[in-house]
Amino acid sequence: MSFLQIHDLARRYGSTTVFERVNFSMAKGEFVCIIGHSGCGKTTILNILAGLDAASSGTVVMDNREVAGPSLDRGVVFQGHALLPWLSVMRNIAFAVSSRWPEWNRFQVQVHCQKFIDLVGLTGAEHKKPAELSGGMKQRVGIARAFAIQPKMLLLDEPFGALDALTRGTIQDELLRICEATHQTVFMITHDVDEAMLLADRILLMSNGPKACIAEIVDNTLPKPRDRLNIHHDPRYYGIRNHLIDFLVNRSKRYQSGKIVNLKIGGVAA
């Protein structure tokens, strides 16, 4: 029994089907990225996993329990960071921590928050308001907030989409480091093929909407631990990368059948 099982998920708005026949599962500690063009319903899938949205049909089972509504078991890092602008960095995270452990006193909460502020490299910015932070720092707070509640699964909705390449790189490194240290189960939406290859164990490729579905599941065979600066020297790197890009450019449009192709393209390029 997998940790997370998604069975025959579909979402319809009236007569329009955004996606259907979405089936996949995730093991505990696995990092899965989902890639697809805009409008294929990636965010809707993530929201359903988060419990913020409901599927039209199909089921999501996590840790032997059906997902029906939001839960502290699933931490979400929102696309637009979604920090509460009237609270400082510390208090934004404390809001989450005291929701998770309401019995904790102020001191316990603060110590716990500080640990995660340090973890994402925001030491010294504890008492700043979100408006005083750069985009990258805001997203770090969002990540710290999600990690701080120690959820069973982390859901990331294109967390680095709005960041410049340099900042994105550093935060990717941090995320990689934290995930390796905590063995966190992560489901992440991204548009960035390189990001997916750096972070993911498996990459789900969605065909274009309407009636989108998961067309291919690509096992990322690049060895771990991965290093952002050297990963592209791996002989397998461009094989996988070309495969993913080809999907986005060509196959995502043509894909019609409901059959998922499961690929291991380890040695393709070599």
Next chain:
Amino acid sequence: MKLRLVSAVLSALILALAVGVWHLATLAKGGPAAADSEYAKLVGAQAAAGAKSAFPTPADLGRKLVEHARDPFYDRGPNDKGIGVQLAYSIGRVLLGFAAAALIAIPGGFLIGMSPLVYRALDPFIQVLKPISPLAWMPLALFTLKDSDISAVFVIFVCSIWPMLINTAFGVASVRREWLNVARTLEVSPVRKAFAVILPAAAPTILTGMRISIGIAWLVIVAAEMLVGGTGIGYFVWNEWNNLSIANILAGILAIGLVGMALDFLVGRLQKSVTYVE
């Protein structure tokens, strides 16, 4: 800094100019003028002779203001109370009516803002009731409440409630969806969500409503007190009109302006303290 200094100097110049024009316009005119005898009987020989304008000079007002400032809180019977006492009555009524309105409007606005159903159901009533001049309620209030003091407070209540209600509802309804989603994913209880997310998110809008309300309330209290009489700065102004003491009327007007400014400033400070930058 430089801008502030220059603007202060300019303000002072404008004030000096206005007072100067006023002073010149109210100067005693020289020589006895041939006055109409009936007019003389009506306004008194001195005025008719043009010895002095009936409108006070800036100096007259100044003397009056010093007089009021020296003893603002005296009380010599129903028709002779210090300007401070009268202002205190008015401020008291405004704060009472305003507080009662806030007590209803803020929770009410919360409810309306949270529920599109309640919003739609109450909207026609709000739209009809909002444009009614609060003074139009006065006779009804006098008839039902049978107390002029409570009626004045009621009128303040009625005029304060709408801006607060509408702004609270709007502020609550337009809380960013993602902030609410944060609360949902953290399984925050409805009460905690209301106080820790929705209230601070909507606070600047709510305070804007409160600021509009206190401004309107202060406008309305003067008119209301002219109607109900007895005490208050509105009654003071009207009473001085009956006394034909233009200097006192001017002093009253100035006091109304200053208190109105102070009330706005205080709510403005409160507003600033809850404002956040997104």
